[in-house]
Amino acid sequence: MTIDDEEITGLVAAAQDGDPEAFGSLFDHYHGPVYRYVAARVHRPSDAEDLTQLIFVKALEALPRYEARGVPFGGWLFRLARNVVIDHIRTRREHVTLDLATERPAPEGGPDELAALRQELDSVATALLRLTPEQREAIELRFFAGLSAKEAAAAMDRQEGTVRGLQFRGIAALRRELGIEPSLEERPARVSGEDR
């Protein structure tokens, strides 16, 4: 389901008025992105599931106090998600290897293809771990959660330009780690027509 900003604003207003189904629609829109962001940060699927649920319950409780005032709802929700994850990491102090993470069914293929895919995913995971925490978070919010730069900035409580800079340096570091050469037109940055 894809809904635009105007619809999100309407759903938020309805949810603030106590419409459970409006909140359900917001859940439908944001659950995947929030889960991906949380799963990228805590690794263990059971924790990701519990924390994601907790984030939405907290959002439900805090929703009456939400006022847009230039902060998009997505940014507000992910700031809440970020705080929940930080609290969790602080209290649990767990160190789980990425091998423990449960994988979704991979695309069909023979053993060789699956082995290659697993190797690629492990490489990506290792490359992500070598980023600075802020670069990694910018990448997670932008690429895994699909947030706009403005939303990611709101979530990280940073300026939009700062997030773009973190993203830029994160991408460069990932490319180096993964041995991907940028094409000529991608070097060093390109102008985008939309302000995502």
Add this chain to the structure above:
Amino acid sequence: MQALEPSAGDELERMLARYARVRLDPSPTQTRRARASVVEEAWRHRIAGVDASAAVPRTAALGHGAWFTRMPFATWRPRRITLSLAIAVLAGLLIGSSAFAASRAGGPLYEARLTVETLMLPSDPAQRLDAQLAQAQARLADIVDATGRGDAGAMAAAIDAYDQAIAGLDSTGQGTERARAAIELHLSVLEQLLAAATGPSASGLQNAVTHSSGVIERFDAGTAGPGNGANGANGASNGGNGGNGANGANGTNGTGNGTNNGTNSGANGASNGANGAGNGTNNGTNNGTNSGAKPSSAPAQPDRSQPPGKLNAASPAPAQGPPGD
């Protein structure tokens, strides 16, 4: 606005997308489970919010005004409502725990749990009413829970239990205003559930809505004085309980048409009328001081065939592509 947009490039974007899909995406089961739980929580908030906001203004709406505020129970009334609500919400929360899984609506121990709860009702009329209201609200939470899980069997069991719980409410003693307010709240919740329901669950919810309306009418009749023909609304119920009269309501209902014979001890007129949009025949024998005929007292139910427009709540989570150009 044009902005410098750092691009990951096609190859890196593909790798990140694959990584997210295989390692980070929630499973459909996780998503369903989380949705049911979160929406259930939203309903609990709704119930709590509506009840709290409905508690005080009702006094003015009913015309009690200054007289009511002078009454000794004017101060504790909202608190008792809050207490009842807290008990009900707690009961609702307990439903979610695994320890209560077997006694969930539709579970093997559900009937036993209901029987125990009924046996434990206090004998003091005021306390009994509070306990009955808490019980009815817990059954409503069961309905919301079953709806969230999409469990039709549990929903039917919870709706039956809810109907029984509200049928036993005393409409003649003290605290009827509180009870009426609570059932009105239940009605609004049931109507919202009904608007989103389809298939057999819609018909069960429709019955519950009808029964709640009937109970509200019964309360109105109990407080509004003689000659009201309080039982009309229940003619529309299908296959449910009569729920009429202050004591021992007996309803014999056919499919689609209900014949309801209730004995009332209140000061109500004997009502004989075609009720529930022509669906029911209601014959009430009353021991009151007045007698009169009420031709049609069933409230017209809103058209449920067109639920309010909303986004498809069952849609899967969006597949958001990575940012870029």
